[in-house]
Amino acid sequence: MAVFTAVSLDDLTLLLKKFPLGNAIAIKGISSGIENSNFFIDTEHGEYVLTIFENLSFAQLPFYLQLMRHLAERGVLVPAPVPDESGELVVPLHGKPAAIVSKLEGSSQMAPQPVHCAAVGAMLAKMHLAARDFALQQPNLRGLDWWNDTTPQVLPFLDERNAHLLRAEMHFQSAFAACDHYHRLGRGPVHADLFRNNVMFVGERLTGFFDFYFAGCDTWLFDVAVTVNDWCIDLDTGVLDTARVRALLDAYHAVRPFTADEQAAWQPMLRAAALRFWLSRLYDLYQPREAEMLTPHDPAHFERILRERIATPAPELFA
Numbered sequence: 001m002a003v004f005t006a007v008s009l010d011d012l013t014l015l016l017k018k019f020p021l022g023n024a025i026a027i028k029g030i031s032s033g034i035e036n037s038n039f040f041i042d043t044e045h046g047e048y049v050l051t052i053f054e055n056l057s058f059a060q061l062p063f064y065l066q067l068m069r070h071l072a073e074r075g076v077l078v079p080a081p082v083p084d085e086s087g088e089l090v091v092p093l094h095g096k097p098a099a100i101v102s103k104l105e106g107s108s109q110m111a112p113q114p115v116h117c118a119a120v121g122a123m124l125a126k127m128h129l130a131a132r133d134f135a136l137q138q139p140n141l142r143g144l145d146w147w148n149d150t151t152p153q154v155l156p157f158l159d160e161r162n163a164h165l166l167r168a169e170m171h172f173q174s175a176f177a178a179c180d181h182y183h184r185l186g187r188g189p190v191h192a193d194l195f196r197n198n199v200m201f202v203g204e205r206l207t208g209f210f211d212f213y214f215a216g217c218d219t220w221l222f223d224v225a226v227t228v229n230d231w232c233i234d235l236d237t238g239v240l241d242t243a244r245v246r247a248l249l250d251a252y253h254a255v256r257p258f259t260a261d262e263q264a265a266w267q268p269m270l271r272a273a274a275l276r277f278w279l280s281r282l283y284d285l286y287q288p289r290e291a292e293m294l295t296p297h298d299p300a301h302f303e304r305i306l307r308e309r310i311a312t313p314a315p316e317l318f319a
């Protein structure tokens with residue numbers, strides 16, 4: 001059960017006195033999720049999601065919540081944060097930061113077809129464009145600097161074959177991040193964790209992206225690579241499914257055309273996106289913070305994806 005901080009109906013009744021949502025009717029803990037305590041709440045005005053942030057501070061949260069508000073106001077399908085009576089999006093609850101956002105319809109599509117990948121690609125491009133004039137800045141906190149800090153912390157736990165892969169890939173990625181193509185890539189706020197479990201669908205209709213708490217400013221192409229590495233693969237092997245890759249990339253390209261620099265950077269970027277999650281999964285496995293993870297995700301999944309991206313070129317971004 002991923003409820004680290006309990007919230008009773010009485011707690012909610014008190015909290016809602018500050019929100020324009022009417023009285024509290026019911027609260028139910030959400031068992032999935034690994035970072036925060038999440039609850040479905042029923043109020044006189046409808047259904048919402050209450051999140052208590054277990055690891056993020058009050059100072060860190062405006063970037064994520066203001067970004068969601070900015071996107072929701074521009075027609076990108078994301079949960080809209082609900083301000084309290086004084087306009088605050090983040091309020092204290094049991095001494096921790098908390099927020100209420102609108103509840104998305106539907107459920108995650110864990111066996112996506114090309115039609116789902118196309119919907120994700122189009123919405124991702126729309127999100128990148130809509131965030132161009134977002135005023136707040138925060139780097140991707142799981143970017144190259146974090147990889148450099150984390151690598152020495154996990155290397156001692158790896159066998160020689162994986163230690164060699166990690167060292168070699170860090171070397172490759174440092175050189176890639178220093179090259180001209182990389183510096184010419186379009187950038188802005190990105191989701192940075194747009195996996196199957198962070199998107200809702202009703203049938204083939206995409207109803208929203210959520211879980212923005214790894215978002216930050218990075219290259220748009222990195223976001224596309226993270227998304228393709230999850231949505232368009234065979235989960236057992238990490239091998240890309242060409243029909244799903246094409247559907248996602250073509251739909252993205254139709255909304256925000258990829259550039260020649262992005263085409264040149266695509267293969268290394270898919271490796272970067274695989275490395276990022278291999279590293280975070282290794283870190284969560286070998287350096288767990290107390291009471292944080294219920295079941296650590298398997299790092300071997302992203303080791304396989306990384307090896308596969310090194311061995312086999314992916315379909316190009318565009319013809």
Ligand SMILES: Nc1ncnc2c1ncn2[C@@H]1O[C@H](COP(=O)(O)OP(=O)(O)O)[C@@H](O)[C@H]1O
Pocket residue numbers: 002030032033034035036037038049079101102103104105197210211213
């Ligand atoms: N805005 C939302 N609308 C509908 N369901 C949501 C919303 N936010 C979270 N959920 C539900 O809560 C679950 C856990 O949320 P998630 O953000 O992934 O948690 P964590 O950050 O702890 O990993 C999701 O799988 C989803 O079912």
Ligand SMILES: N[C@@H](CCOP(=O)(O)O)C(=O)O
Pocket residue numbers: 033034035193195197198211277280281297
């Ligand atoms: N998507 C990441 C972990 C982040 O978990 P989330 O439930 O908050 O999306 C991974 O698979 O390693």
